[in-house]
Amino acid sequence: MEIQSNILDPxxxxxxxxxxxxxxxxxxxxxxxxxxxxxxxxxxxxLWLSSLAISGVLAYLWFSYTQFIGLEEEVYFMSxxxxxxxxxxxxxxxxxxxxxxxxxxxxxxKWIQIPLSHTGExxxxxxxxxxxxxxxxxxxxxxxxxxLMEFLSITGYIxxxxxxxxxxxxxxxxxxxxxxxxxxxMLYGISLIYGMTGSMSIGDLxxxxxxxxxxxxxxxxxxxxxxxxxxxxxxxxxxxxSAYQGAPSSGIVLLSVAPKVAALLFLWHLTSIIELGKIGxxxxxxxQWQQMIGILAIITMLGANAAALWQTNVKRLLAWSSVGxxxxxxxxxxxxxxxxxxxxLFYASxxxxxxxxxxxxxxxIKKRTQNEEDINAFRGLASLHPFLxxxxxxxxxxxxxxxxxxxxxxxxxxxxxxxxxxxxxGEPIYIWVFAAGLFSSVISLFYYMKIPYLMYFKPLNSKDPxxxxxxxxxxxxxxxxxxxxxxxxxKANWLMNILNSLNFAL
Amino acid sequence: MIHGEVSxxxxxxxxxxxxxxxxxxxxLTARLIRPKRPNIEKLTTYESGEDPLGTAWSxxxxxxxxxxxxxxxxxxxxxxxxxWATVYADQELMELTxxxxxxxxxxxxxxxxxxxALGLVYLWxxxxxxxxxxxxTGKQYYSPIPxxxxxxxxxxxx
Numbered sequence: 114m115e116i117q118s119n120i121l122d123p124x125x126x127x128x129x130x131x132x133x134x135x136x137x138x139x140x141x142x143x144x145x146x147x148x149x150x151x152x153x154x155x156x157x158x159x160l161w162l163s164s165l166a167i168s169g170v171l172a173y174l175w176f177s178y179t180q181f182i183g184l185e186e187e188v189y190f191m192s193x194x195x196x197x198x199x200x201x202x203x204x205x206x207x208x209x210x211x212x213x214x215x216x217x218x219x220x221x222x223k224w225i226q227i228p229l230s231h232t233g234e235x236x237x238x239x240x241x242x243x244x245x246x247x248x249x250x251x252x253x254x255x256x257x258x259x260x261l262m263e264f265l266s267i268t269g270y271i272x273x274x275x276x277x278x279x280x281x282x283x284x285x286x287x288x289x290x291x292x293x294x295x296x297x298x299m300l301y302g303i304s305l306i307y308g309m310t311g312s313m314s315i316g317d318l319x320x321x322x323x324x325x326x327x328x329x330x331x332x333x334x335x336x337x338x339x340x341x342x343x344x345x346x347x348x349x350x351x352x353x354x355s356a357y358q359g360a361p362s363s364g365i366v367l368l369s370v371a372p373k374v375a376a377l378l379f380l381w382h383l384t385s386i387i388e389l390g391k392i393g394x395x396x397x398x399x400x401q402w403q404q405m406i407g408i409l410a411i412i413t414m415l416g417a418n419a420a421a422l423w424q425t426n427v428k429r430l431l432a433w434s435s436v437g438x439x440x441x442x443x444x445x446x447x448x449x450x451x452x453x454x455x456x457x458l459f460y461a462s463x464x465x466x467x468x469x470x471x472x473x474x475x476x477x478i479k480k481r482t483q484n485e486e487d488i489n490a491f492r493g494l495a496s497l498h499p500f501l502x503x504x505x506x507x508x509x510x511x512x513x514x515x516x517x518x519x520x521x522x523x524x525x526x527x528x529x530x531x532x533x534x535x536x537x538x539g540e541p542i543y544i545w546v547f548a549a550g551l552f553s554s555v556i557s558l559f560y561y562m563k564i565p566y567l568m569y570f571k572p573l574n575s576k577d578p579x580x581x582x583x584x585x586x587x588x589x590x591x592x593x594x595x596x597x598x599x600x601x602x603x604k605a606n607w608l609m610n611i612l613n614s615l616n617f618a619l
Numbered sequence: 620m621i622h623g624e625v626s627x628x629x630x631x632x633x634x635x636x637x638x639x640x641x642x643x644x645x646x647l648t649a650r651l652i653r654p655k656r657p658n659i660e661k662l663t664t665y666e667s668g669e670d671p672l673g674t675a676w677s678x679x680x681x682x683x684x685x686x687x688x689x690x691x692x693x694x695x696x697x698x699x700x701x702x703w704a705t706v707y708a709d710q711e712l713m714e715l716t717x718x719x720x721x722x723x724x725x726x727x728x729x730x731x732x733x734x735x736a737l738g739l740v741y742l743w744x745x746x747x748x749x750x751x752x753x754x755x756t757g758k759q760y761y762s763p764i765p766x767x768x769x770x771x772x773x774x775x776x777x
Contacts, residue, residue, distance in 0.1 A: 121712070121720075124716050124720065125716070125719075127723070131729055145737075146742070148737065152740065152741065152744040152745075
């Protein structure tokens with residue numbers, strides 16, 4: 114048997130490589146602890162499970178933070194299977210905070226008869242989803258990438274079907290069928306890329322430029338379709354509204370942020386390699402990857418915001434808005450500059466916060482209307498809860514992207530990054546993306562503002578079976594989220610300074 | 620281009636040819652030497668000693684599905700154990716890595732087996748392995764004739 118010497122390299126550097134995996138190892142331990150707690154503990158199960166999960170995620174956040182401080186430049190490890198840079202570690206922190214929010218919402222949710230927090234499987238799936246989305250941007254090998262995409266998808270399907278009712282199964286089966294098709298297409302694309310470059314390493318794409326690039330760009334196109342499925346962008350977004358309608362709200366808080374941003378960061382890595390290798394993405398002549406992604410971003414932004422106008426179910430409305438925000442973030446990927454990356458991460462942080470607030474609101478409304486998330490449940494609510502009315506109005510302003518909220522700063526920074534790129538390159542596609550973004554923000558005004566409008570200007574429906582009694586904890590969570598959004602407006606440079614220091618070398 | 624040895628794919632071809640020959644040889648000799656006296660009993664489909672009824676496209680209880688899943692779990696484990704066993708503690712690899720190879724191979728396989736075993740533990744504790752039988756519930760029958768009528772009837776018979 115002849116052994117290539119480099120195959121054995123990971124064995125010698127194993128203990129050193131595992132150092133880079135510290136936050137993930139903490140999550141893995143937390144996963145198994147939750148698993149055993151679910152099986153063994155009988156008394157006070159909900160309390161035990163939720164405190165174990167929360168402490169696990171807090172420990173993970175601490176290790177990510179130390180990693181964030183310790184890491185200086187991009188590193189490749191596990192014999193180039195994985196890579197790590199500071200932007201990825203920053204995203205780990207966002208995901209961790211989002212998971213904390215999802216767990217807190219899960220504690221508040223009633224599952225079929227018992228609270229959702231009493232089911233160990235749910236925590237297991239949430240933490241597994243976190244683990245997968247943390248690892249995905251680190252992938253530097255097509256097989257590792259595919260494995261993590263599947264990991265994310267499968268946990269996603271299970272979380273979507275967790276409500277165990279008709280709409281939940283409907284959403285999950287749509288998600289599953291779409292996901293299976295997307296995975297198959299993506300795997301075929303990966304095999305084409307492997308055939309053309311002869312290497313499983315994603316970084317080696319840049320060396321494939323002398324080859325006949327027709328098949329290579331076809332392979333890349335198929336891989337992009339798989340990534341677009343995860344971000345839920347234009348051709349691959351059809352599953353999303355049904356899945357969001359059926360899934361438990363606490364699950365979507367994580368499901369709509371973590372896999373999306375993880376896939377976007379991976380897309381960033383991939384496009385920077387395409388750009389570096391000057392791979393002619395020439396399926397059609399005169400058609401670079403910028404044009405393709407730009408056109409898809411434009412269609413996604415306009416289409417999703419137009420579709421959201423007709424929704425009367427709050428969750429479906431938020432689902433379409435999530436597709437739209439995905440389009441905005443895709444426009445951020447187009448810039449491919451250091452400033453562009455900072456703005457993208459800023460947008461992702463603001464989006465994660467807003468989403469948490471929105472689904473907290475959905476949970477409150479669900480209590481009121483007995484499991485129907487109809488938008489009419491907001492009628493006249495402000496006369497009952499004036500403070501909630503103010504908070505919701507601010508939250509919706511942030512979704513639209515108006516001052517004085519973090520949503521405004523996020524969109525403002527993202528658009529200025531796109532404008533900068535336009536000034537440098539002079540490609541007309543950037544100005545089109547810019548215009549489409551502005552126009553779709555105007556469209557989004559109508560459906561986001563519907564909620565505060567119903568709250569303030571419509572009379573209270575007196576035939577309501579039950580009026581919402583808001584606990585002070587609900588107010589506190591909502592208040593904290595809105596305050597955080599306001600801080601991101603008034604002191605946006607705090608976060609931007611951190612983000613700008615991420616890739617000093619770029 | 621004539622080699623003295625068979626290549627890796629050549630071995631597979633030999634296996635195929637050998638397999639086909641073995642089966643054909645067995646069936647042919649059986650056909651030649653066996654007596655042939657068919658009757659209806661012999662010609663029915665074999666169904667564990669039962670008379671086959673209806674089509675094979677009937678609905679199965681979903682409980683079979685869970686048992687099949689658990690079976691697949693350990694079947695897959697076995698499939699992975701065989702190739703692992705051929706490289707585990709490989710002399711050459713052990714020398715190249717200074718003994719680390721065996722340890723890492725062992726730890727990896729133990730982790731794999733433990734994860735699969737945890738799946739079984741989960742099923743067991745959650746009670747998915749219990750073969751739940753439907754409890755027979757007595758049929759409630761409300762007679763339109765009042766009970767007094769019965770007792771009167773019995774009295775009259777006495």
